[in-house]
Amino acid sequence: MIAFTEEQEDLRAVVRRFLADRADVRARLDSGEGHDLAVWRQLADQLGLPGIAVPEEYGGSGGGPVELGIVLEEMGRVLLPSPFFATVALVGQALTASGDDAAKSRWLPGIADGSLTATLAVAEESGRATDLTTTATGGTLSGTKMFVVDGHTADLLLVVARTGLFAVEGTAPGVTRTRLETLDRTRRLARIDFDGAPAVPIGESPPRKALDLAVVALAAEQVGGAQACLDMAVGHAKVRVQFDRPIGTFQAIKHKCADMLLAIEAARSAVYHAASAGDELPVAASVAGAYCSVAFTHAAKENIQIHGGVGYTWEHDAHRYLKRAKSSEQLFGAPAAHRARLADLVGI
Amino acid sequence: MHDDDFRARLRAFLVEHHPGRRPKDRTERLAWQKAWLAKLFDAGYAGPSWPREYGGMDLSFARQVIYQEEYAKARVPGPLGTGLGIAAPTLVKYGTAEQKERYLRPMLRGDAVWAQGYSEPDAGSDLPALRTTARREGDEYIVNGQKVWTSSGDIADVLFTLVRTGTPASRQHGISYLLVDAHAPGVTVRPLRDLTGDAHFCEIFFTDVRVPVADRVGEENGGWPLVRTSLGHERAAGAMNQAARYRRVLDELIELAHERGATADPLVRARLADFEMRVRIMRYTGMRTIADILARGEPGPASSTSRLFVVTFEQDLHEFAVDLLGPYGMLGRDDPHAVQRGRWVWGFLRTRASTIGAGTAEIQRNTIAEQLLGLPRDPAMPPSSR
Numbered sequence: 001m002i003a004f005t006e007e008q009e010d011l012r013a014v015v016r017r018f019l020a021d022r023a024d025v026r027a028r029l030d031s032g033e034g035h036d037l038a039v040w041r042q043l044a045d046q047l048g049l050p051g052i053a054v055p056e057e058y059g060g061s062g063g064g065p066v067e068l069g070i071v072l073e074e075m076g077r078v079l080l081p082s083p084f085f086a087t088v089a090l091v092g093q094a095l096t097a098s099g100d101d102a103a104k105s106r107w108l109p110g111i112a113d114g115s116l117t118a119t120l121a122v123a124e125e126s127g128r129a130t131d132l133t134t135t136a137t138g139g140t141l142s143g144t145k146m147f148v149v150d151g152h153t154a155d156l157l158l159v160v161a162r163t164g165l166f167a168v169e170g171t172a173p174g175v176t177r178t179r180l181e182t183l184d185r186t187r188r189l190a191r192i193d194f195d196g197a198p199a200v201p202i203g204e205s206p207p208r209k210a211l212d213l214a215v216v217a218l219a220a221e222q223v224g225g226a227q228a229c230l231d232m233a234v235g236h237a238k239v240r241v242q243f244d245r246p247i248g249t250f251q252a253i254k255h256k257c258a259d260m261l262l263a264i265e266a267a268r269s270a271v272y273h274a275a276s277a278g279d280e281l282p283v284a285a286s287v288a289g290a291y292c293s294v295a296f297t298h299a300a301k302e303n304i305q306i307h308g309g310v311g312y313t314w315e316h317d318a319h320r321y322l323k324r325a326k327s328s329e330q331l332f333g334a335p336a337a338h339r340a341r342l343a344d345l346v347g348i
Numbered sequence: 349m350h351d352d353d354f355r356a357r358l359r360a361f362l363v364e365h366h367p368g369r370r371p372k373d374r375t376e377r378l379a380w381q382k383a384w385l386a387k388l389f390d391a392g393y394a395g396p397s398w399p400r401e402y403g404g405m406d407l408s409f410a411r412q413v414i415y416q417e418e419y420a421k422a423r424v425p426g427p428l429g430t431g432l433g434i435a436a437p438t439l440v441k442y443g444t445a446e447q448k449e450r451y452l453r454p455m456l457r458g459d460a461v462w463a464q465g466y467s468e469p470d471a472g473s474d475l476p477a478l479r480t481t482a483r484r485e486g487d488e489y490i491v492n493g494q495k496v497w498t499s500s501g502d503i504a505d506v507l508f509t510l511v512r513t514g515t516p517a518s519r520q521h522g523i524s525y526l527l528v529d530a531h532a533p534g535v536t537v538r539p540l541r542d543l544t545g546d547a548h549f550c551e552i553f554f555t556d557v558r559v560p561v562a563d564r565v566g567e568e569n570g571g572w573p574l575v576r577t578s579l580g581h582e583r584a585a586g587a588m589n590q591a592a593r594y595r596r597v598l599d600e601l602i603e604l605a606h607e608r609g610a611t612a613d614p615l616v617r618a619r620l621a622d623f624e625m626r627v628r629i630m631r632y633t634g635m636r637t638i639a640d641i642l643a644r645g646e647p648g649p650a651s652s653t654s655r656l657f658v659v660t661f662e663q664d665l666h667e668f669a670v671d672l673l674g675p676y677g678m679l680g681r682d683d684p685h686a687v688q689r690g691r692w693v694w695g696f697l698r699t700r701a702s703t704i705g706a707g708t709a710e711i712q713r714n715t716i717a718e719q720l721l722g723l724p725r726d727p728a729m730p731p732s733s734r
Binding site: 002003004230234237238245246248249250251253254255257258259261262265266268269270272273283284286287290291336339340342343346347348 | 617621622624625629635644650656710713716717718720721724727
């Protein structure tokens with residue numbers, strides 16, 4: 001069961017207000033980093049957001065997946081290009097959950113104060129997170145990782161290898177990073193080749209939990225993106241007049257919007273539950289991963305349709321949401337893969 | 349008492365007093381079901397969300413969830429008629445002290461079965477067009493007209509009815525809410541077969557039926573806003589109930605798929621996983637709605653969309669089940685070869701009503717769009733009401 005506390009609602013309001021002033025994503029897309037470093041500094045220095053889910057003993061504010069989910073939902077609304085997702089949602093959570101005290105003391109304080117950026121490298125050339133070929137032996141790591149979020153800029157790389165999770169410095173010898181041309185220009189991806197790069201093992205258990213947390217974090221972001229599409233569509237339907245009536249008076253448009261809301265509310269249920277799932281995380285993450293992806297893409301497509309010709313133009317933001325939605329579907333496993341895992345987990 | 353103890357005690361009661369197999373004969377079945385509801389009430393296990401003063405249990409939300417889950421698992425008969433979910437909240441909110449005292453306990457105990465008299469042949473989705481009239485004569489109304497698609501009409505004792513007390517052109521502003529004795533002179537109930545071949549609903553004719561003014565709920569001509577009443581608590585509990593029921597139904601479907609060797613097919617697995625996901629989301633939404641009520645005193649937007657979510661789910665689920673049966677999906681319920689007594693095929697047919705009854709899915713979408721999203725009203729339509 002989940003209801004947000006007053007503090008959590010306040011957090012949402014603060015983040016939303018902050019992002020509302022800085023949501024012009026287009027200005028940053030062509031920079032080398034793919035995001036605005038000044039905004040990242042403000043997020044850290046003014047709001048302390050990178051430490052949102054880092055334990056207090058490591059300099060964070062001691063929140064958990066729920067607080068993080070709130071922030072990500074808001075960032076998803078504006079498609080904020082930011083190292084936040086990779087650094088905080090992927091690596092911060094993975095380290096916190098790793099049970100590796102040495103790793104935590106070494107890197108979490110930097111993540112919490114925003115001085116260290118990081119990312120999680122999962123998929124390989126197969127595109128999958130299974131059948132891994134990346135191997136670590138004698139303190140070095142070799143292999144190729146693909147589709148690494150912000151992999152071209154991150155200071156720290158957390159790599160999922162055959163035998164567990166490993167940390168590699170982004171600028172270490174034996175690391176070659178190549179930026180990929182992406183469908184979604186608001187989220188940069190990289191290919192990283194490791195050739196005997198120095199690597200530190202993290203924790204002892206397989207990194208499955210890190211992946212589940214990543215899926216849930218992405219799902220939260222997807223809910224925010226879907227909501228933004230609905231807001232845009234509804235706003236347009238209220239003012240766009242055709243046949244002497246706002247198009248929102250037409251049942252065909254009403255029903256599209258109602259169905260979007262239905263999917264978004266269901267997606268919210270899935271992601272809020274997953275954020276507080278505890279032992280049920282694997283199942284809850286699979287449900288959220290399967291449902292939220294589809295809901296976001298659905299909302300993004302309908303938003304373009306409701307905007308008609310306007311929605312099909314480059315100048316309008318609608319296409320950016322579609323691109324983010326379609327890319328996000330594949331980031332940590334396609335909906336079909338999440339369904340298959342769910343089937344395995346519940347014994348279908 | 350600890351929650352687990354509560355669960356264990358409730359489960360033990362339901363197992364120990366389970367009324368056995370459902371009789372095929374309709375009259376026997378009604379008696380069987382009434383006896384069960386009375387037993388439940390007398391043991392203090394009826395009306396989980398109801399106030400104690402009306403014989404309910406007044407459980408916390410956490411306990412209501414447990415109650416609904418155990419009740420669904422136990423496969424015991426559900427409530428009779430449609431009063432509990434719809435009329436009872438209206439009565440609790442708008443009824444006089446005397447009406448509550450007189451009607452609520454018997455409804456909960458199953459002594460009086462309630463059925464809804466809203467729809468008419470020419471007033472389905474366009475309910476404000478209804479024409480059944482109630483003319484006032486002293487302390488009574490004289491009711492004339494026809495209702496249709498009344499679920500449980502043939503076993504009803506009380507009909508909660510919308511009637512026109514205003515001018516014919518008054519639309520929703522001239523409607524009153526009356527409780528009509530289904531056994532009163534002038535009430536004729538005729539069962540109406542639906543596409544499953546069963547007679548779940550009825551048409552009802554009123555010819556000079558006399559209804560005491562004391563049986564009007566709310567103001568004269570003020571019945572329309574009452575249509576909308578559904579207490580958030582009831583809605584949340586209802587959502588949990590659905591989720592618990594479909595958890596069980598899906599488990600049975602998965603078992604069927606295993607038995608028939610169908611889960612070797614990755615497409616079948618994917619479809620089943622999709623239902624698994626949706627049935628879980630149904631439960632999460634119910635819990636979220638309850639959490640909203642606890643935190644803010646009212647349910648959030650998810651409770652308004654959850655009904656659409658459920659009806660789509662149950663239609664898809666049953667149609668998939670029929671597909672799973674292959675050629676056996678062509679058999680009717682009475683054929684000895686029918687799989688599981690034809691329940692899936694019957695469900696496929698029965699759930700056609702899911703997107704029609706109690707307001708069509710189209711009307712629900714209009715309501716969501718206008719009331720939740722603030723889209724402008726279609727000038728050709730009256731303000732949405734349910």
